Amino acid sequence: NAGVTQTPKFRVLKTGQSMTLLCAQDMNHEYMYWYRQDPGMGLRLIHYSVGEGTTAKGEVPDGYNVSRLKKQNFLLGLESAAPSQTSVYFCASSYPDRKSSYNEQFFGPGTRLTVL
Amino acid sequence: KNQVEQSPQSLIILEGKNCTLQCNYTVSPFSNLRWYKQDTGRGPVSLTIMTFSENTKSNGRYTATLDADTKQSSLHITASQLSDSASYICVVIPGYSSASKIIFGSGTRLSIRP
Numbered sequence: 001n002a003g004v005t006q007t008p009k010f011r012v013l014k015t016g017q018s019m020t021l022l023c024a025q026d027m028n029h030e031y032m033y034w035y036r037q038d039p040g041m042g043l044r045l046i047h048y049s050v051g052e053g054t055t056a057k058g059e060v061p062d063g064y065n066v067s068r069l070k071k072q073n074f075l076l077g078l079e080s081a082a083p084s085q086t087s088v089y090f091c092a093s094s095y096p097d098r099k100s101s102y103n104e105q106f107f108g109p110g111t112r113l114t115v116l
Numbered sequence: 117k118n119q120v121e122q123s124p125q126s127l128i129i130l131e132g133k134n135c136t137l138q139c140n141y142t143v144s145p146f147s148n149l150r151w152y153k154q155d156t157g158r159g160p161v162s163l164t165i166m167t168f169s170e171n172t173k174s175n176g177r178y179t180a181t182l183d184a185d186t187k188q189s190s191l192h193i194t195a196s197q198l199s200d201s202a203s204y205i206c207v208v209i210p211g212y213s214s215a216s217k218i219i220f221g222s223g224t225r226l227s228i229r230p
Contacts, residue, residue, distance in 0.1 A: 004159070042120065042205070042220030043160075058216055090159050103209070104150075105218070107159030 001026050004108035006091050012114045013081045021076040021111050023091030031094045032074040033058075033105070034066060036087040043090065049074055050096075081115045088112050118143040120208050120221040128227045133196055137204050137224045139189040145211030151180050151191045152205040154223065160205055163191070168211075193226075201228045 004025045013019055023032065030051050035043040045058030047066040055066045063085060065077045074093075078085060091108040120141045129135050141149070148167045152160035164173040164180040166189075173180050177194045193200055206221040 040222055042222045044220075045216060045218070048216055056216065092159075104162055104165060107161070109159050110157070 003027065004091055004093055004106050006089075006108040006111050008111060009109065010112050012116065013078075014116050015082060017081050018077070018079050019081065019113075020078075021089055021091075021113075023074045023076070023093075023108060024072055025074075025091075025093040025106070026072060027093060027095070027106065028071070029093035029095045029106075030071075031096055031103070032068065033092040033094075034064070034074065034076045035090045035092065036060065037090060037110075038087050046076065046089075081113075083115045086113060086115045118208075118210065118217075118219055120206055120219050122204075122206050122221040122224050124224060125222075126225040126227070128229060129196055131196060131198055131228050131230050134192065134194050135196060135226065136193075137191045137206075137226070139191070139206030139221055141187050141189070141206070141208045141219070143187075143208045143210050143219060146184065146187075147209045147211045149180075149182055149189050149209070150207040151178070151189075152207060154203045154205060156202070163204075196228050198228050198230060201226060 007022045033048040034046040049055045049068040052071040067075045089111045092105040094105045123138045150165045151163045154160040166173045166182045168184045179192045182189045203223040205223045208219045210217045
């Protein structure tokens, strides 16, 4: 199993450009998440999905959109990139264990995005 | 506001020595607490998961402790190795357990010197 994979690994954009980050998981997980990680801060939730066809906003959703057309894929889009979106983006997935609420998350390797 | 604070921010120790990382949280109610290891350029990987009723959990040379009364957790690393150089992140899941409410600490960056 590949687990959680992300493409691309690195990307440089100019202000105003758009791009899509792809996350894929092969663990049949229901839940998927997009986080950003900035220096000195904890991971912050951008958007998440609790199942195919559903998405919801997290803590910092502005400037991002997401789609979950297939259970195994979760796409993060930047419509008009800004320098404030320079960050490392992590995708995660989990299978909700409703008995124990463990809900362990598995993370991808990250995408390092620079917006000039 | 629910928060997770970790200390120290960074730590350097010699190979073979032990160390302890701290996590204080204000999350209430509380469901479970996790420690993750994040190698440079990689995603976080789970080390331990503890519910509010557990007060210790081990994973090899890593031992996590939890005091739900004082809202403190620690991660103890025994006989450190160069491969332990990484960031260690404390994560708290509130008792009302929503996918959007997981709270991440900012991490402790640990460097092991030969």
